[in-house]
Structure formats: structure tokens, C-alpha cells
Amino acid sequence: MTEGPARRGQARWNRAAAHWNDFFFADEPVLAAVYFRTALALWTIAFFVPRLPHLRELYTERAVRVPHPWLARFGIMPELPLWAVWLVVIALLLCLVAFATGYHPRKLHPIIFVLLCYLLGYDISTVRGYGQLAFYQWMIAYFLSYDRLRDASGAVLRAPRWGLRLAMLLFTSVYVFGVVAKTCGGEGWFDGKTLYYTLRGHDYGSFLLSAWFPVSLGIARVLGWATLASECFIGVGLWLRWTRPWAVLACIAMHGMMALSLRVSILFHLLMVGHLPLFLSARAWERLWEKARAFSAPRQPRP
Amino acid sequence: MFERRGPWERVLHATGTDVTGTRHELPLHAIFGYARGMTRLYAYQQIEALGDPARAAAHAAFAAFLARRMAERNVELVTIELSWVATNLDTGTTEERAIGTFGVGSRP
Numbered sequence: 001m002t003e004g005p006a007r008r009g010q011a012r013w014n015r016a017a018a019h020w021n022d023f024f025f026a027d028e029p030v031l032a033a034v035y036f037r038t039a040l041a042l043w044t045i046a047f048f049v050p051r052l053p054h055l056r057e058l059y060t061e062r063a064v065r066v067p068h069p070w071l072a073r074f075g076i077m078p079e080l081p082l083w084a085v086w087l088v089v090i091a092l093l094l095c096l097v098a099f100a101t102g103y104h105p106r107k108l109h110p111i112i113f114v115l116l117c118y119l120l121g122y123d124i125s126t127v128r129g130y131g132q133l134a135f136y137q138w139m140i141a142y143f144l145s146y147d148r149l150r151d152a153s154g155a156v157l158r159a160p161r162w163g164l165r166l167a168m169l170l171f172t173s174v175y176v177f178g179v180v181a182k183t184c185g186g187e188g189w190f191d192g193k194t195l196y197y198t199l200r201g202h203d204y205g206s207f208l209l210s211a212w213f214p215v216s217l218g219i220a221r222v223l224g225w226a227t228l229a230s231e232c233f234i235g236v237g238l239w240l241r242w243t244r245p246w247a248v249l250a251c252i253a254m255h256g257m258m259a260l261s262l263r264v265s266i267l268f269h270l271l272m273v274g275h276l277p278l279f280l281s282a283r284a285w286e287r288l289w290e291k292a293r294a295f296s297a298p299r300q301p302r303p
Numbered sequence: 304m305f306e307r308r309g310p311w312e313r314v315l316h317a318t319g320t321d322v323t324g325t326r327h328e329l330p331l332h333a334i335f336g337y338a339r340g341m342t343r344l345y346a347y348q349q350i351e352a353l354g355d356p357a358r359a360a361a362h363a364a365f366a367a368f369l370a371r372r373m374a375e376r377n378v379e380l381v382t383i384e385l386s387w388v389a390t391n392l393d394t395g396t397t398e399e400r401a402i403g404t405f406g407v408g409s410r411p
Contacts, residue, residue: 054337057346061368188308197308200392203344265340 024162028282030145031156031289033164037146039274040137041100045093047267059085059122088115106147113138130268133174140166156289164278171275175235179228189228192221209261230254238279248276313389315347317369319380327378334372353402366405381408
């Protein structure tokens, strides 16, 4: 009499364990990991290039010393002279180029991380939002199998995907916690005032669409609710096979609209949209790889 | 990024006075060239200490920093006045909120 429920319970537990193991530890082609390695490095280069004309302002004599709270705890952050800051930035950019191209990425990764710790931690324009996401992705990316794309026979390598899963979880958590921060810690999202003043203001708004078509408070309220719903949907929908395409579309549409109406760096949108290929299935990556190989293979002359 | 946003937007103003008493509007956008992303938010607008009336030492340090930057432009200042000019987006009214006047004549 009691064996049935016990067996069913055990079977459910076994299925859950199998799902867990499959989610984190199944082997898959390292194509997504190599893509992420390259994309993250190129994005970081794009992040630092606009800062090059402002290195003195950002990293040397400080108007008011405000090191990152984590680094302030150590109290040992040296203030480098400008020439040394240039050396650090050039070293970082060279390491990033080598890392993106797959030249000893495993050895370069810790060096890049240490250089980022200094530059992001000591930046007068304290890194927030997408800069922080990129920094944490650099930490997590060390657990990706990005070292080599192909084995000696030319076949694409396969490896457990748990590092990639962590990067994907971090990405989607940004949307989920964004909703929590807006609704619990923030104000003016339910009545639309935050979006209304953001779009009308000069700090972030009055830009392209928001300048051409000023929104009323009523429309801002609708947009605010739509933003919250979209963020929830993206954060959850990307993980479910049947909602994934719609979540991808929602993510692209939301960032497209933001890019066309708010003065937020294009780097933010590139970083977020650049995460979406991670949610392609292993089969889809393999198909893309085959197409890319076929496209780049030398054409046989017709007889 | 903008978890909360009110109707007020503020801009920092800095005015210096040299030994002859001539007043100079400080070119903050030239001293601080880096704006966050595509925003009009420069680094000096994000220094939290400037919005905290209790942090007078930080305000004085910021004024001394500006004096050094102005000296590089061959403008020797003896005092610098800092203030926020806030604009209400609904009504268009502006309010000046003084941070303070700081002596920078004997700057290091």
C-alpha cells in the first residue's frame, strides 16, 4: 500500500536530479563558450576605447576620492601617475585582443581580471549597471570551456556547460532583480512617474523618440507597466523552449526602444543583446557552425 | 539605472573669483570631459559628496581640485562658489541651492 507513493516520490526525485544534472553538466559543443569569450573581450575593448581621451580625469588626480566600496575596505589602492595608467590600459587592450583571438586565453584571463579590478575599481565615474554586469561576467567566464574550439581531428570540442549556465543565470537575473528593485526598492514605476520624468528630463531623456513625441503621464504609466512585464518575461521566458523566441524578440524590442528614446550608452544594449545567442540550443549552434564552414570553404570550380 | 526619478533635475555651477575680484564661470564640461555613455551626466555630477551638506571637507577638496585645474588654464582663483541649480521639469522653475564658498588662494 505504501510502496506506490514512495516509488513515485523516488521517481520524481530521480527525474529532478536528472534535470539538474542535464541543466548544468550535460556536454555540449564549446561554440557558445568561444562566442562568449570573443564577444565579452570585444565588448570590453569597446568599453575602454571611449575612455582613452579621459584617462587623466578618470584614473589619476581625483576630484574627490571615491574608490569602489569593496576596494576602499582594503585601503591600499595606489594612485598611479598618468603614464602608468596608460601602460595599464594598453596592457589591458593588448590582452583583450589576444584573449578574443584565442591566444592563451586561460593564462590571460587572470591578468585581464586584475587590470579590470584596478581600472573599474578606481574609476571616478563609478561603474554601475552594465559595467558591473560585465565585470561579474569576467569572473564567471573563467569557468567556461573556451580554451580551444576544435580537437586535433578538426571536430568541435564538447564540454560540460555549467560555466555557461552560470553566465546565462546571471544575465537573466539582471532582468528579474531589475523588476524587484523597481517595484520594491524604487518608486514611481506603478504610477509611471519615474519613466515620465526620465523621458522628459535632460539627463537621460529628450532624445530622438522621446524628444519628437513627448509622452503624457498616462502613456508613461502604460510604458512603465509594459517595461516591468517585459523584464519579467525576458528573465523567465528565455529559459523555456516555447517562450524563448518571444523572449528574445521582447529583449531586442525593449532595448531597441530604449536606444531610440533614452540617452543610455549603446554599450549597454550591445551587452544585453549580445547575451542572447547563449540561449541558442546546441543543435542551433552546430547548424550555424556548419553554415559558416560551408560559406567560408573554398568553392570547387565547376567542371 | 533610474529606479526612482523626480521632477527636479540639477546642474552644478562653479564660479571663481581671482585676486582682482573678477568672477569666472568655471568650464566644468571642459575640466570633466567624460560623460557617462550618451548621457549628459559628467563625473562631477555623480560625486555623491557634493549632494551631502555634511561633507564639507569633500566640498573643499573638490573646490581645491577645480582651482588647480583653472591654474593650468592660467586663471589663479582665490575663492570658488559651488551651487546646484535645480530645474523643475513640470513648472520650469529653477532654484539655486548653494553648496558653499571655499577659499582656494593658498592651494598646495
